[in-house]
Amino acid sequence: MITSGIDVGSVSTKVVLLLDDEVKYLVRPTGWSPRDAGLQTYEELLEAVGIRERDVQCKVGTGYGRVSLGFIDKAVTEIHCHARGAGYLAGAGGLVIDIGGQDSKAILTNDQGKVLDFVMNDKCAAGTGRFLQVIAAALGVDVSELGELARGRQPLEINSMCTVFAESEVISLLAKGEDKRDIIAGIHRSVARRVWGMASRFAPAGKVIFTGGVAKNPDVRERLARAAGCEVIAPAMGQLAGALGAALYAKELTLKK
Template sequence: MLVVGIDVGSTSAKAVLFDGRIKVYAIRPTGWSPREAGAEVLAEILDKAGLSRREVAYIVGTGYGRVALNFIDQAVTEITCQARGINYLTGKAGTIIDIGGQDTKVITVNEQGKVVDFVMNDKCAAGTGRFLEVMATAMGMDVDELGSLPKNVNPVNISSMCTVFAESEVISLLAGGVAREEIVAGLHRAVARRVKSMLKNTAPATVVFTGGGAKNEGLRRALAAELGVEVMVPAEPQITGALGAAIIAWEGNGGAVAHN
């Protein structure tokens, strides 16, 4: 049996082909049409696997764009799918920090992969991938460069998490001669503190960092420093929602799942 999970987020679409294990996956930009992005990422994984659509038993869609996917068999919230995906990878209870393009989620999961609690910041760009993208542009950098700067840098204080005000603050700091490395470290610390406030200042034992933001090593280090715990990052942190959707499809069709 083969099943597929598709996660169409605000900035990227992800798909996982699953047969009890991850068979193949793909990631591509969402662009202007969530429906087209979902269809394209599905076609990509089928092409990689040398399969036709007829050979897929079931498709579960998730992410904000799931409502646009008219070819799926079931839609499930991204909160539930993230929980299932991470539980499959770790086999543990814990907390998921998911920093995507337009929102940040903090999800508490039990040992069975069920959601115990969650908090989501989706009312503004503060602390999201979009926030860091705007700050990188203000500094004349690509957002991918933010995570590769030196480790031992004293972070400058960033007083505002509002994207508009923070951008002005970054420009002023640059004009005042503050090094970009110090500004980036300050931005990472500001985002980490924002996430910590969503955790209600508790320090969970197991923390897994997912989403596009998890590819930023500087941000991972800042989160670990603020929370005082190890912060784990999956091998491919962007596909965990699609993986969870695939697991739900697999189990819903009689499949049994062992932890990875």
């Protein structure tokens, strides 16, 4: 059985091919056209794996760009797909915290992986991947370097989480001669506190699973664990949770046919 999940996010597009229980995937920038990004990434992965499109039995789309994907069989909300994918990666049940490019969300699930409740911040870029990209640019580093630069550093106090004001604050701290590594640590601590402030309504939740692109940042993971006061699990394929969950829904739909 071959099924696919296509997660078109604001920053990156993730495509998963589920070959029975084997996971193949590809991640590409979304760019200006979610529709093109979804289709091109899907076709590129098919070619790389050596699978013909007609052999894919079901395709499920998710993410903010799912409505633009004319080639999928079904669209499923990212809340349910992230919960399903996180459960597959780290075991069902607990609290899923996902920090993506433009939003962050906390999803409470039961031991069967079903969504019980959720809360989402999609009105402000603070605490998201986009926020960290802006800060990285202001500091003159790549966003992928932030985690290692900040590890073990003493965080400076960052007073604003508004992207525009935080960028100005960072520039002012640099002008005062503060070490950029301590500034980054302060930013990470602020992100962790903000996200946990949103998610803490569901605590205690047994376990916390951290997904999304920001989950690859080791310093944010550590500071989120401190804010939560418990272990935070960050699966190796956590960025793929939405696409993987979509592929699992596609498999379920195929079995029902």
